[in-house]
Amino acid sequence: MSENTPSVDEVEETFDTDEQGVAYTSESAPSADTPARPATIAPAAATGRRKEAVARVRIVPGTGVWRVNGRALDSYFPNKLHQQVVNEPFAALQLEGRFDVIARIHGGGITGQAGALRLGVARCLNEIDVETNRPTLKKAGLLTRDARVIERKKAGLKKARKAPQFSKR
Numbered sequence: 001m002s003e004n005t006p007s008v009d010e011v012e013e014t015f016d017t018d019e020q021g022v023a024y025t026s027e028s029a030p031s032a033d034t035p036a037r038p039a040t041i042a043p044a045a046a047t048g049r050r051k052e053a054v055a056r057v058r059i060v061p062g063t064g065v066w067r068v069n070g071r072a073l074d075s076y077f078p079n080k081l082h083q084q085v086v087n088e089p090f091a092a093l094q095l096e097g098r099f100d101v102i103a104r105i106h107g108g109g110i111t112g113q114a115g116a117l118r119l120g121v122a123r124c125l126n127e128i129d130v131e132t133n134r135p136t137l138k139k140a141g142l143l144t145r146d147a148r149v150i151e152r153k154k155a156g157l158k159k160a161r162k163a164p165q166f167s168k169r
Contacts, residue, residue, distance in 0.1 A: 040129040041098060048120030050146055053108030057120030059128075062100030068117070069105060082114040089122040092140045093133055119145060 043060040066073035066086075077083050090096045101121060105113045122142035125133050137143050151160040158164060 040132070042128050044124040044127040046120050046123035046127060048116040048118065048123060048145075050115030050119065051108045051112035051149055053105060053112035053116040055103055055105045055113065055116035055120040057117065057124055058102045059099040059121065059124045060102070061098065064097035065100045066103075067101065068103045073101075077110070077114060079110070082110060085114045086117045086121065088118055088140070089125050089137060089142050092136055092142060093125060095125070115146060118142065 041061045043058070045056070045058040048055040048057060068076040073083060073086070077086065087096070090099070103117055103120065105117060107113075108116070119142070122137050126137055126143060134143070153160055156163075
């Protein structure tokens, strides 16, 4: 070894310690008086809406099987993006594979139905354990209903905003 390189026994400390010899870190240590509670597993039901789509959702403890209108999730939503959207509430709470989902969806298009199902699942998880699940779901924006709907047609116009062509003469 060279003379400038410290040997194994001469490693210098790069952190400060207090009187008791405890090192300070930027991370807050979990407090010992509040143990982490296990996730509550119970059945729940809720309704989710998005645009014209309405999803009636029921979740029960299980192995993560999805039944949407009697079909499997990948059969009903072949697009991986829609599958990811409907699974967001479980991903936010790290509960993938802990519940079976039974859903009846009608109205709207595929994207609207996926959004409605996501809201329904999030509301179910919120109903199961409000104290534990609600802050996480709320922070992720999963409990907010998307109020954007199609604007109604107005009298004298061709559509909601499209006016007939203006002719000067």
